[in-house]
Amino acid sequence: MNRCHPIQGNLLIEARLPSLFRTFARSKFAFLAGLLLVSTPPCLADVGTRPNVVVILTDDQGWGDLSVHGNRNLSTPHIDSLARDGVTLEQFLVCSVCAPTRAEFLTGRYYPRTGVSGVSTGQERLNPDEFTIGELFQDAGYATGIFGKWHNGTQPPYHPNDQGFNEFYGFTSGHWGHYFSPPLEHNGTLVRGNGYVADDFTDHAIEFIRKHREQKFFCYLPFNTPHSPMMVDDRFYDKFEDAAIDPRHRDPQMEDLSMTRAALAMCENIDWNVGRLLSEIEGLHLSEQTIVVFFCDNGPNSYRFNGGMKGKKGSIDEGGVRSPCFIRWQGQIDGGTRIEHLTAALDLMPTLADLAGIDWQPPKPIDGKSLMPLIRRSQVTWPERTIFSIRGNQVSARTDRFRLDAKGHLFDLQEDLAQSTDVASRHPDLTARLKKQVAEFGKSMRQSFDANTDRPFTVGYRAKTRLPARDGTPHGSIRRSSKAPNNSFFVNWVDESDHIHWPIDVGQTGRYEAIVHYTCAPSNVGVRIGAAASDASTSALVSVAFDPPLYAKPKERVKESHYFVKDFRVLSLGTLNLTQGRTTLRLFASEPQGPGIIDVHSVELSRID
Known part of the structure; x- marks a missing residue:
C-alpha cells in the first residue's frame, strides 16, 4: 500500500471485504484521512527529529518486585536505572489481569470499550476497529515491532500484524506452557524459539533496533515472565533456591516461598535482559534519541512483598492494580523526577504521541490524558481525576488520595495502603460522589461488555x-x-x-x-x-x-x-x-x-x- 495515498490504495480492498472487515477498514482509513487533513502527511513529515520509543511490559511482576521499591531479596539495577535517569509515576494504575491492561495501553481507552472482557476463549480480543498505538506510530512513519506476548487476538484482523505492527515474534495467547525453545510465531508462521523465551524476545528486539537504527522505530517488548509456569535457568535460580526471604508478604502465612523464589529469579532475568537492551541502545548512540518506558500488567501473581498493599493479581484493590512505571528520555526528561499525581496505562498512548510530536485526532474518544505537562513540569496545577478499575461486575474508584473499593468502602491510601480502615463516615460527600460515579461507570461498562458477547x-x-x-x-x-x-x-x-x-x-x-x-x-x-x-x-x-x-x-x-x-x-x-x-x-x-x-x-x- 502506498502510505502517501491510503484512501485510494484501499478502495479495492474494501470492496472485497465482508461486513465486519468493511467496518474495520472504514474506521481505520477514515481516521487516516482525518490525520491527513489536520496535519502534515506522515510520509512527508520530518520523522528524523522524532524520538524512537521502546516500551517494556512485564507479565505478573508486582510493584514490589524491584529493588528500587525496597525489596532486598533481589537486585534490579537496570530497571532501577530507569527511575534514576527518568521520571517515576508514583501512583500508576493498570488492570487486574493481563489482556485488559494491554488493551488500555494500546488504545488509551478503558478495556470494556475495546471489546476485551477477559483473558481467554475470545474474550481477550481487541476489536479490529480500535486505533492502536502501533498504528499511531506506524502512520507517523515509524517501523513498528512487537516481541513477546500479544494477548489481544489471534485470528486476523485481531492479529498484531493487522493492528499496527510490521514485525511480530512471539505468541498471541494469554500464557505459554514452556519457556525453553517453545513453538512460537513469526508474522503468522509457526517457528521454534531459541533458548529461554525472555532472552529470545530480547534478542529479537535488539535485532529490530539494529535493523532500524537509521530510521525511527517503535519497539514493544511485552515479556511473558514472571507469569507461570515458573521456569527459569539455573544461573538465575541458584541464588534463590535456599535463600531466606525478607521482606515478605504482609501476611507471611499466605506466602508460598517456592513461588516467591522462582518469581524473584525470573525478575532478575528480566532485569538482565533490560540491561542488554539499554546497553544496545547506548552502544548505537541512541540513548538521547530514544524514549524507554517500563511498566507491569497487573499485581504480583502470588502473595509476596508488595509494599504492604492489599491484593494481588486478579484483585481491583491497590495491590492488584498498582504498577511501577518509569519513562526515560536522556537529555529531555530530568532524571529522578517523581510524579505523585494519579496516572494509568490509559495515559501512555497520548503521552508518547505528545512526546514524539505526533499531531493526531483520536478516531474514538480516549480515556487517557497526556502527561507531558507533568513530565515537562510546565503545569503546576493538575485537575484531580477519578480512575476506575473493573473486573466483571465489580468496579473500584481511585482518586489521588482515596480508593472506594468494590464493596463501597473508602480508604485513605496516604495513610492506609493496607486498606484496613474504612473512612467513609469521615468523608460522606466524597463517598457519595464516588459511589454515584461508580454506578454510572459500571452501567456504561456493562453495556460495552454486552455489545461484545457475540463474536465468532x-x-x-x-x-x-x-x-x-x-x-x-x-x-x-x-x-x-x-x-x-x-x-x-x-x-x-x-x-x-x-x-x-x-x-x-x-x-x-x-x-x-x-x-x-x-x-x-x-x-x-x-x-x-x-x-x-x-x-x-x-x-x-x-x-x-x-x-x-x-x-x-x-x-x-x-x-x-x-x-x-x-x-x-x-x-x-x-x-x-x-x-x-x-x-x-x-x-x-x-x-x-x-x-x-x-x-x-x-x-x-x-x-x-
Missing part, C-alpha cells in the same frame, strides 16, 4: 487462519489438557460421537484447505477425522502415528504445574467450500480403530482460491 472467530481475512483449542468447545468426553484454556490442547477423545466446534465468521467465500494439528497413538491409527461447516464437509484417514512425549520440565521451580506442551503433526483433511458469513466449524471422527481417537492442538483453514 474470523476466518479468511488473510490466507491462513489458525483456530487453537483455546477457542474451541469440546463435546462428549473430550477435555482440555490443562485447567487454563490459553495454552491447552484437547485430550481424551475416545468416542466417535465426541466432537469439537468453533463458531466462525467467514470473511471471503472460497475453497479452504482444512488442516488439523494432531497426535495419535499407534493403536488408534486408521481413524477418520473430518471437518464440516454448513453443507460442506471433508475427511481423511490418520495413517501416521505420532505420539511424542510431553516436553520435560527440569527448570520448573514450582511443583504440580498444570502446563503441558508437546509437538504436533499436521494432517490435511481436504477442502471445504465456505460461504461468506457466520457458521460453525465442526471437527468429528468416524471409523475408530482403537481405544481412542486423536489429541488436537488446532485447526488451520487456508484459502486456496
Whole structure:
C-alpha cells in the first residue's frame, strides 16, 4: 500500500471485504484521512527529529518486585536505572489481569470499550476497529515491532500484524506452557524459539533496533515472565533456591516461598535482559534519541512483598492494580523526577504521541490524558481525576488520595495502603460522589461488555487462519489438557460421537484447505477425522502415528504445574467450500480403530482460491 495515498490504495480492498472487515477498514482509513487533513502527511513529515520509543511490559511482576521499591531479596539495577535517569509515576494504575491492561495501553481507552472482557476463549480480543498505538506510530512513519506476548487476538484482523505492527515474534495467547525453545510465531508462521523465551524476545528486539537504527522505530517488548509456569535457568535460580526471604508478604502465612523464589529469579532475568537492551541502545548512540518506558500488567501473581498493599493479581484493590512505571528520555526528561499525581496505562498512548510530536485526532474518544505537562513540569496545577478499575461486575474508584473499593468502602491510601480502615463516615460527600460515579461507570461498562458477547472467530481475512483449542468447545468426553484454556490442547477423545466446534465468521467465500494439528497413538491409527461447516464437509484417514512425549520440565521451580506442551503433526483433511458469513466449524471422527481417537492442538483453514 502506498502510505502517501491510503484512501485510494484501499478502495479495492474494501470492496472485497465482508461486513465486519468493511467496518474495520472504514474506521481505520477514515481516521487516516482525518490525520491527513489536520496535519502534515506522515510520509512527508520530518520523522528524523522524532524520538524512537521502546516500551517494556512485564507479565505478573508486582510493584514490589524491584529493588528500587525496597525489596532486598533481589537486585534490579537496570530497571532501577530507569527511575534514576527518568521520571517515576508514583501512583500508576493498570488492570487486574493481563489482556485488559494491554488493551488500555494500546488504545488509551478503558478495556470494556475495546471489546476485551477477559483473558481467554475470545474474550481477550481487541476489536479490529480500535486505533492502536502501533498504528499511531506506524502512520507517523515509524517501523513498528512487537516481541513477546500479544494477548489481544489471534485470528486476523485481531492479529498484531493487522493492528499496527510490521514485525511480530512471539505468541498471541494469554500464557505459554514452556519457556525453553517453545513453538512460537513469526508474522503468522509457526517457528521454534531459541533458548529461554525472555532472552529470545530480547534478542529479537535488539535485532529490530539494529535493523532500524537509521530510521525511527517503535519497539514493544511485552515479556511473558514472571507469569507461570515458573521456569527459569539455573544461573538465575541458584541464588534463590535456599535463600531466606525478607521482606515478605504482609501476611507471611499466605506466602508460598517456592513461588516467591522462582518469581524473584525470573525478575532478575528480566532485569538482565533490560540491561542488554539499554546497553544496545547506548552502544548505537541512541540513548538521547530514544524514549524507554517500563511498566507491569497487573499485581504480583502470588502473595509476596508488595509494599504492604492489599491484593494481588486478579484483585481491583491497590495491590492488584498498582504498577511501577518509569519513562526515560536522556537529555529531555530530568532524571529522578517523581510524579505523585494519579496516572494509568490509559495515559501512555497520548503521552508518547505528545512526546514524539505526533499531531493526531483520536478516531474514538480516549480515556487517557497526556502527561507531558507533568513530565515537562510546565503545569503546576493538575485537575484531580477519578480512575476506575473493573473486573466483571465489580468496579473500584481511585482518586489521588482515596480508593472506594468494590464493596463501597473508602480508604485513605496516604495513610492506609493496607486498606484496613474504612473512612467513609469521615468523608460522606466524597463517598457519595464516588459511589454515584461508580454506578454510572459500571452501567456504561456493562453495556460495552454486552455489545461484545457475540463474536465468532474470523476466518479468511488473510490466507491462513489458525483456530487453537483455546477457542474451541469440546463435546462428549473430550477435555482440555490443562485447567487454563490459553495454552491447552484437547485430550481424551475416545468416542466417535465426541466432537469439537468453533463458531466462525467467514470473511471471503472460497475453497479452504482444512488442516488439523494432531497426535495419535499407534493403536488408534486408521481413524477418520473430518471437518464440516454448513453443507460442506471433508475427511481423511490418520495413517501416521505420532505420539511424542510431553516436553520435560527440569527448570520448573514450582511443583504440580498444570502446563503441558508437546509437538504436533499436521494432517490435511481436504477442502471445504465456505460461504461468506457466520457458521460453525465442526471437527468429528468416524471409523475408530482403537481405544481412542486423536489429541488436537488446532485447526488451520487456508484459502486456496
